[in-house]
Amino acid sequence: MNQDDSSGERRRPQSEKTGxxxxxxxxSRRPDEPGGGILMGRPFGVPVYVAPSWFIVAALITWVFGxxxxxxxxxxxxxxxxxxxxxxxxxxxxxxxxELAHTVxxxxxxxxxxxxxxxxxxxxxxxxxxxxxxxxxxxxxFVGPLLSLVLAGVFYxxxxxxxxxxxxxVLLAGxxxxxxxxxxxxxxxxxxxxxxxxxxxxxxxxxxxxxxxxVAAAWVGRALAVAVLIGLPLLTHTGALGNATEDIxxxxxxxxxxxAAILAAIxxxxxGNSLRMARLREHLPQLEARTLTRRAVPVQxxxxxxxxxxxxxxxxxxxxxxxxxxxxxxxxxRETAIVAVPEHRRPWxxxxxxxxxxxxxxxxSAELAGEALLxxxxxxxxxEYLVLEETGEIYGVLATADVERAxxxxxxxxxx
Numbered sequence: 001m002n003q004d005d006s007s008g009e010r011r012r013p014q015s016e017k018t019g020x021x022x023x024x025x026x027x028s029r030r031p032d033e034p035g036g037g038i039l040m041g042r043p044f045g046v047p048v049y050v051a052p053s054w055f056i057v058a059a060l061i062t063w064v065f066g067x068x069x070x071x072x073x074x075x076x077x078x079x080x081x082x083x084x085x086x087x088x089x090x091x092x093x094x095x096x097x098x099e100l101a102h103t104v105x106x107x108x109x110x111x112x113x114x115x116x117x118x119x120x121x122x123x124x125x126x127x128x129x130x131x132x133x134x135x136x137x138x139x140x141x142f143v144g145p146l147l148s149l150v151l152a153g154v155f156y157x158x159x160x161x162x163x164x165x166x167x168x169x170v171l172l173a174g175x176x177x178x179x180x181x182x183x184x185x186x187x188x189x190x191x192x193x194x195x196x197x198x199x200x201x202x203x204x205x206x207x208x209x210x211x212x213x214x215v216a217a218a219w220v221g222r223a224l225a226v227a228v229l230i231g232l233p234l235l236t237h238t239g240a241l242g243n244a245t246e247d248i249x250x251x252x253x254x255x256x257x258x259x260a261a262i263l264a265a266i267x268x269x270x271x272g273n274s275l276r277m278a279r280l281r282e283h284l285p286q287l288e289a290r291t292l293t294r295r296a297v298p299v300q301x302x303x304x305x306x307x308x309x310x311x312x313x314x315x316x317x318x319x320x321x322x323x324x325x326x327x328x329x330x331x332x333x334r335e336t337a338i339v340a341v342p343e344h345r346r347p348w349x350x351x352x353x354x355x356x357x358x359x360x361x362x363x364x365s366a367e368l369a370g371e372a373l374l375x376x377x378x379x380x381x382x383x384e385y386l387v388l389e390e391t392g393e394i395y396g397v398l399a400t401a402d403v404e405r406a407x408x409x410x411x412x413x414x415x416x
Contacts, residue, residue, distance in 0.1 A: 036115060046103055046113045048096065053120035061088040065174065072170055087171055091178050092118055094151050098182065099123040101147040105140045121266060122182070129371075130281055134205040134213070141197035148183035152176045190221030192270030214278035221271030229264035233257050287406055288369040293387045293396035294318040298327065301352035305341060308333070308351050319397035321386065322355045329394055331355035332362070332384045356384070363388055366395045377403060 037049035066084040069076060076083065099116045102125040106113050114126040131137035155176035162168040186194040196217040204213035296319035299308045308320050320333035337354035356362075361380030366387050368376060377385070377400065387395040 036117060037119075043100060044103060044107060044113075046107075046116055048116045049118070051117055051119040054092065054118050057120055058085070058088040058092070061091065069170065072165070073167065076167075083167055083171070087174055090171070090175055092123075094148070094175065094179055095123045095182065097151060098144045098148050098186075099125045101143040102127070102140060105143045109136050109140070111140075121263070130210070131201075134201040134210075137204065138198050138201035141194040141201065144194050145183040145186045148179045148186070152179040152183065155179065188224055189217070190224040190267065190271065191217045191274040192221065192267065193224075196221050196271075196274075211278055211282055214274055218271040218275045218278075221274070222268055225264040225268035225271065228267060229260050232260035232263070284370040284374075286370075287373055287403065289364055289373055289387055289398055290366045290369075290395070292402050292406055293366065293398045294402070296321045296394065296397045298323040298329070298394065299333075299351055300325075301330070301355070302350050304347050305338065305349045305351055305354065306346035309338070309346065317396075319384070319399075320351060321394060321397065322351060329358055329386055331357050332386060332397060334383060335399065336383065356382075358386060362386055364398060365390065373403070374407075 036047070037051040037054070040048045040050055042048070062081055062084040064084075065087050066081045069080040069083060073080065095118060096116070099118075103113050103116060106125070106127050109131065111131065112128045114128050116123060116125050127140075131140055152175075155172045159169060159172045159176065162172065187198075189195040189199040191197065191200065191214070199220060200210075200213035200217040202213070203216045204210045207213070295315070295317040297308070297312045297315050297317045298321050299311065301322050301324075312318065312320060319335070320338075321329050322331040322333060324330050331352070333351050333355045341349055341354070359380075362382050362385050364373070364376055364385045364387055366389055383400050385398040385400075387398050389395050
């Protein structure tokens with residue numbers, strides 16, 4: 001389907017999703033992440049994971065499709081479940097092709113893709129940067145459903161080459177229909193589906209504002225969630241999606257309602273995540289290392305903590321930087337370590353005992369801002385960073401806590 005925003009976001013700027021809740025070149029190679037699932041490979045350098053929830057869906061598809069096979073090919077007996085399992089794997093392989101279409105398009109536009117994950121209701125391509133133009137956004141979203149339609153056509157042609165009513169014929173028919181459903185569902189014009197991203201691109205093009213497109217597509221997505229919640233059980237009950245002459249009460253009615261509720265929840269959540277991520281991107285440029293940096297005073301390693309704090313108070317500074325005899329920074333005095341020292345012991349504790357040696361990753365430019373700043377902090381986790389001017393002079397100390405606080409405040413501000 002389309003871009004996440006049905007992410008649970010740790011920050012996933014974008015995700016393309018396929019299936020019930022659907023889904024940028026150069027990819028940065030990262031260590032495998034916990035919680036991603038089973039790593040299946042790295043096509044185009046992008047890791048592909050199978051989430052544990054996939055096995056639940058595979059079992060469900062095997063059971064349901066096996067029941068259908070029993071009516072069409074009763075002679076299969078228990079072997080029908082092995083055929084059904086093959087169908088489940090083949091279906092998710094086609095979902096992977098859908099996601100790879102998003103990934104290849106993203107790489108073509110030099111948008112990094114974090115990973116592809118096959119999960120409960122389809123797949124998601126985690127694209128880490130925003131498309132630069134509405135045209136690229138439209139293409140990036142459209143290629144997924146387009147590939148699903150192409151696959152449906154391929155399976156249809158395959159059906160013409162085999163005898164109807166045989167195992168290959170039934171499998172090809174099922175894969176053709178399932179890919180048509182994936183394409184049609186993802187073309188619905190609401191976030192987080194691919195059709196929602198296409199709608200977003202159109203509104204963005206008309207208004208010139210990405211946020212306006214996101215708001216429009218997200219609210220359409222929420223309307224779709226309500227429509228699915230109410231409409232799917234109703235359509236099934238009236239026979240529009242099944243046999244109208246068959247009593248579908250009892251367990252089947254409960255199953256339809258549960259499926260509709262899950263689909264509606266995924267779409268509603270994805271639409272809300274899209275709005276939150278758009279608001280974040282809108283305010284990200286306000287996160288500037290220069291404005292968030294605390295003023296710092298340089299101190300020698302053997303300076304007592306009480307004396308160092310006295311100098312900082314006089315200078316109106318909130319951080320301490322340990323320097324050598326030539327005035328070059330060597331370490332940062334950790335705020336948590338200072339707080340842990342009782343006041344009566346501070347005259348007897350040298351700042352060197354509370355300091356963390358500087359590494360290259362702990363040195364950041366005062367000019368860093370927005371996503372570049374967040375990317376740098378994520379790449380080199382620390383509680384404090386030394387902020388330097390372009391000339392190499394000490395500007396101050398950037399605390400991760402200050403960045404996180406500014407991040408939350410940015411998210412809470414109303415969008416323009």
